[in-house]
Amino acid sequence: MLETTLTEQQLIARFVDALRELPEVEADLDHWESVGKHDDSGYDAQVDLHVAGKSFILLLEVKKTVFPRDVRQVIWQLRAASHVKPAGQEKEPLSLLVAESISPGAKELLRSERVGYYDSGGSLYLPAPGAYLYIDKPPPKALTKSVRTLFTGRRAQVLHALLAQYQNWFGVTELAQQAMVSPATASQVLTELERFDWLEARGQGPSKERHLREPTALLDAWTKQLAATRPQTLRRYYVPGTKADSLAARIGQVFDQHDVEYAVSHEAAAQRYAPFLSNVSQVRVRVLIGANADAAIGDVDARVVNEGANLGVIEAKSPGELLFRERVDNLWLASPIQIYLDLLRGEGRSKEMAEHFRKERIGF
Structure with a gap:
């Protein structure tokens, strides 16, 4: 959930406005309140959608940010919500994720499962019976900035260490020594990479170790960020x-x-x-x-x-x-x-x- 209801309302309003801007599309916010808090139906808002003469019910799940690691839980929540028909409705509802930011990898996973989504950058994906909406726009600035900082300065040294020894397992302290950074920096980077689902972990507590399972994905992501980094002196x-x-x-x-x-x-x-x-x-x-x-x-x-x-x-x-x-x-x-x-x-x-x-x- 987002931290404030106001932010949820803004996201829902943006989503509905984005739908209304499309040709032959009508959208009405039927319910706003977090219904799941009252009757455990599990969704945050309901939208009545009409596309080129076809009618649909959208059940919205609102999140702050979504990364690949979060997608499995999100899909489970959306599909659980879709099994509960709103009162008085005969049609099967469609579940859709609305988030402030959804990483590119998470969007790809959602599309592969044919799960709809919308983010504050304006990206929209809605696969519905007899109707298909897909708008792909750059990620929101907040997500772009957070990803960019991962590939600069001392954080980049942690990535370098993981890529140079991608077959090895590392504890936080060992990785920090290899990368010439503080354990806090190493831990922060590992947490970020886990959100992209690029790491594999074993053990618990102080003995926990990680291994870079997806070196290709990490190096590809780094190459995409080069254009945004400062030129070399x-x-x-x-x-x-x-x-x-x-x-x-x-x-x-x-x-x-x-x-x-x-x-x-x-x-x-x-x-x-x-x-x-x-x-x-x-x-x-x-x-x-x-x-x-x-x-x-x-x-x-x-x-x-x-x-x-x-x-x-x-x-x-x-x-x-x-x-x-x-x-x-x-x-x-x-x-x-x-x-x-x-x-x-x-x-x-x-x-x-x-x-x-x-x-x-x-x-x-």
Whole structure:
């Protein structure tokens, strides 16, 4: 249930207004009060609906937010309500979910079960005998914002840890250590992911562990959020007389000498894991910026440029942005997950390379 009756009323009113805006549709709110509280019929409002000459009774169940994890319970409630005919009615009623926000995954599950829904973003799905209504609109801003924050900052480090070791089981404390975050942050992220039904759990209490059951779904969701995240801070340099392969080796040698924490990413790293391009013209490297890094860049003889760069330095603010880097041929490479996400933000054939890399190196 929503926290206040006023919010329920607003949602019901929006839903009825949305129906009335459709051609050849009439909708009347027959009952508003939460009938289930009085006679245990289990629905929150009743709407008389007329579509192109056909008449239906809609029994509405009102929720705040609905995620995939909630769908089974919602469907059970709706179907239980639909078995109870309102007094004086002969027609079989149709049950429909009205919510402030319904996640895309939850909508897909509801459609697969032919269960109708409406959310405050304006999405509507109503499969009725002889009538079919379907309007698909972007999720409400509140849901979009909450999902977006899951893929940024320290929360993203928890996702990175789960994807990089998706076959492992984690307790909260262990996961927090792996992701370089507080146990509170790790716990919050796990709770959010459980709502999407992407995790599997075992044990209880302090010994409870989770396992990422749906790595593909999580990585797909992350790729969709990239367009909404801030662009990477990139320093562009030109190092004269050096090709990309030898430049990467030179960077590794000089950065190691200066104790600089770094990880080569983008095409130069992907090429070493899963060759795809005939040649790579630029090396992009994630670097923990500081005095040592500035000195190392100077020793490489890198010159700041606006065009024609063959070295791009992505500023990392904390070691957590270099999670799961791997040592390959005396060179630190970013984790495959990070390389894939970076490629998706690149130019030219980088997105094409990203798909090849995901298939060949990540595998899900």
